[in-house]
Amino acid sequence: MWWFQQGLCLLPAALVVWTVASFVFAYITAVVLRHVDPLVPYISDTGTLAPERCVFGIMMDISAFLGIATVYVRYKQVEALLDDEVKLQRLNCFGLVLGWMSSFGMCVVANFQKTAFFSMHLVGAVLTFGVGAIYILVQTLLSHYMQPHIHSKTTFVVRLTILVWTLGSIISMFVSSVIMYSILSGVDVPRKLHWIPGEPGYVPHLVSTVSEWFLAFSFISFFLTYIRDFQKINLRAIPVLQSSHLYDGIVPPSRQNRPSETSPLLAGTT
Numbered sequence: 001m002w003w004f005q006q007g008l009c010l011l012p013a014a015l016v017v018w019t020v021a022s023f024v025f026a027y028i029t030a031v032v033l034r035h036v037d038p039l040v041p042y043i044s045d046t047g048t049l050a051p052e053r054c055v056f057g058i059m060m061d062i063s064a065f066l067g068i069a070t071v072y073v074r075y076k077q078v079e080a081l082l083d084d085e086v087k088l089q090r091l092n093c094f095g096l097v098l099g100w101m102s103s104f105g106m107c108v109v110a111n112f113q114k115t116a117f118f119s120m121h122l123v124g125a126v127l128t129f130g131v132g133a134i135y136i137l138v139q140t141l142l143s144h145y146m147q148p149h150i151h152s153k154t155t156f157v158v159r160l161t162i163l164v165w166t167l168g169s170i171i172s173m174f175v176s177s178v179i180m181y182s183i184l185s186g187v188d189v190p191r192k193l194h195w196i197p198g199e200p201g202y203v204p205h206l207v208s209t210v211s212e213w214f215l216a217f218s219f220i221s222f223f224l225t226y227i228r229d230f231q232k233i234n235l236r237a238i239p240v241l242q243s244s245h246l247y248d249g250i251v252p253p254s255r256q257n258r259p260s261e262t263s264p265l266l267a268g269t270t
Contacts, residue, residue, distance in 0.1 A: 006231040008073055012223045015066040022059035026052045036193050040209045044114045045193050060110030064103045071099030077233045095138040102132035118190045133166050136222050165218040173211035180204035
């Protein structure tokens, strides 16, 4: 059996690969069409103009769906492992809500371009990375309480490292963006897709874009830590019928007289 056939580990692996592919594809297309500069543009800038914005939006919507599914599986796994821990179960539920909010933010970022709907795009970015960072914090705390009796200390240390990486990227991007906007007061920065080295605000812009890419990859890297965990879980749907028919009223006689698979073929047989 191949590693991706074990449990549900294909889910976080597909999330990571697909999301990275959407970033890379949009970047290459935008650079080839000269819509953005090749030196570290904002991720949002690579999905601003057609045709790359259309494909970027579709691919990120799929990533959001994979994110919702991954977060749910993680929630069910922790729920089963920490069955008797009431406080940790509440923290786990909180993490589920945060993960779904972050996944929804990906849809907002992808479908509300920065140059057209900057305010909504900003809301989506805060949901994706801001709320996503809190989700990583919650999962890291759960990992702390789950080691060493459920998983090793190494898993906790790796997730803690990614958390620090994520928080550092957020702080760096926020500070550099504030400096950039203060320098470029009066300039429509969201619509500025091309930058010339040496112009006012170029250095903080470069720091901001690099920080955003670091933030994106730190966020994605966190889901790589789920692969080994997801090898040890499977989910299945079990139908629970509330009735043996689908009629709202009285069951027709033809249905009432119809023998079931468990009823005798002839009256009186055993």
